[in-house]
Amino acid sequence: VSYPSIVGEILASGFSIIGFSWICSPACTELEVVVMDWLAKFLQLPEHFLHETEGPGGGIIQGSASEAVLVAVLAAREQAVRRELKNHPELSESDIRGKLIAYSSDQSNSCIEKAGVLAAMPIKLLPAGEDLVLRGDALKEAIERDVAAGLIPVICIATLGTTGTCAYDDIESLAAICEQQQVWLHVDAAYAGGAFALDECAELRRGLDRVDSLNFNLHKFMLVNFDCGAMWLRDANKVVDSFNVDRIYLKHKYEGQTQIPDFRHWQIPLGRRFRALKVWITFRTLGAEGLRAHVRKHISLATQFENLVNADARFELVAPRALGLVCFRPKGDNEITAKLLQRL
């Protein structure tokens, strides 16, 4: 966390905005559009994720990665139900809902499985490879098996930077399968997304031009305090169509204009916090270079620690260091690791 972010949080609390719609606080919506585009450019995301680019893409600040994943899962589910109803008029809606299935890796964060529980749609956790990476071949095999059994694949949630070892799923090969099968591809980059800002980590961004949505937590790597989960959608209309429930008291003069999104349709609650203010102040105070330097410092500290582990005969690495994460253990029985963990 950083002081600028804390100041932003204090100001937002003081203003006490409850941004149901644009008219409740134009700044709350409009500053979010500005900072989400800044952030997308800073992370070098594909242009179709920017509000300022013509088209249906854009970004929003959710509370957490869990919320972003749930929104993607629910929107993908509703899009799939509508598509199947159109293609198979002989099936009832409940028949279709009973056949839906989603996919992720057995290395994905607990919030992915939880999104499946909340969305009442099973999410199969596919086995990652020995390097803990999920690839297209595992997804292809699972989809072929499920389609043959009459199921309807809906969404695959890949991870860039898994919680356990910061492994990166192979987005290109997963995207190829998702495109063939009309499956929504979401990327959870809750932690590793901060490294997209570094030219030396450009490899991590490979395939992002082919994903439908992604999330990244500013409260993990970007010196912004909790809560601040950025999410981008390639086609926000798919979310708006799925979640749009209107009332007369929510109407305002800019309704339906793409430059002024109604973020309430992109999220689970109606009201929203003015989170953009702490992002704006943090970016304006520390600057892009300051934030990049912070991510590089994390990586350099982890590299130093990795060297210390490698130089000490009592310890070993369990996975290659990735960004700021070093997975290590004392050599020998697992009990020693458990004891060390407890002492730490």
Ligand code: PLP
């Ligand atoms: N995804 C990954 C890869 C994570 O590491 C975490 C948390 O550590 C989450 C999702 C959950 O994040 P949140 O607490 O913002 O829901």
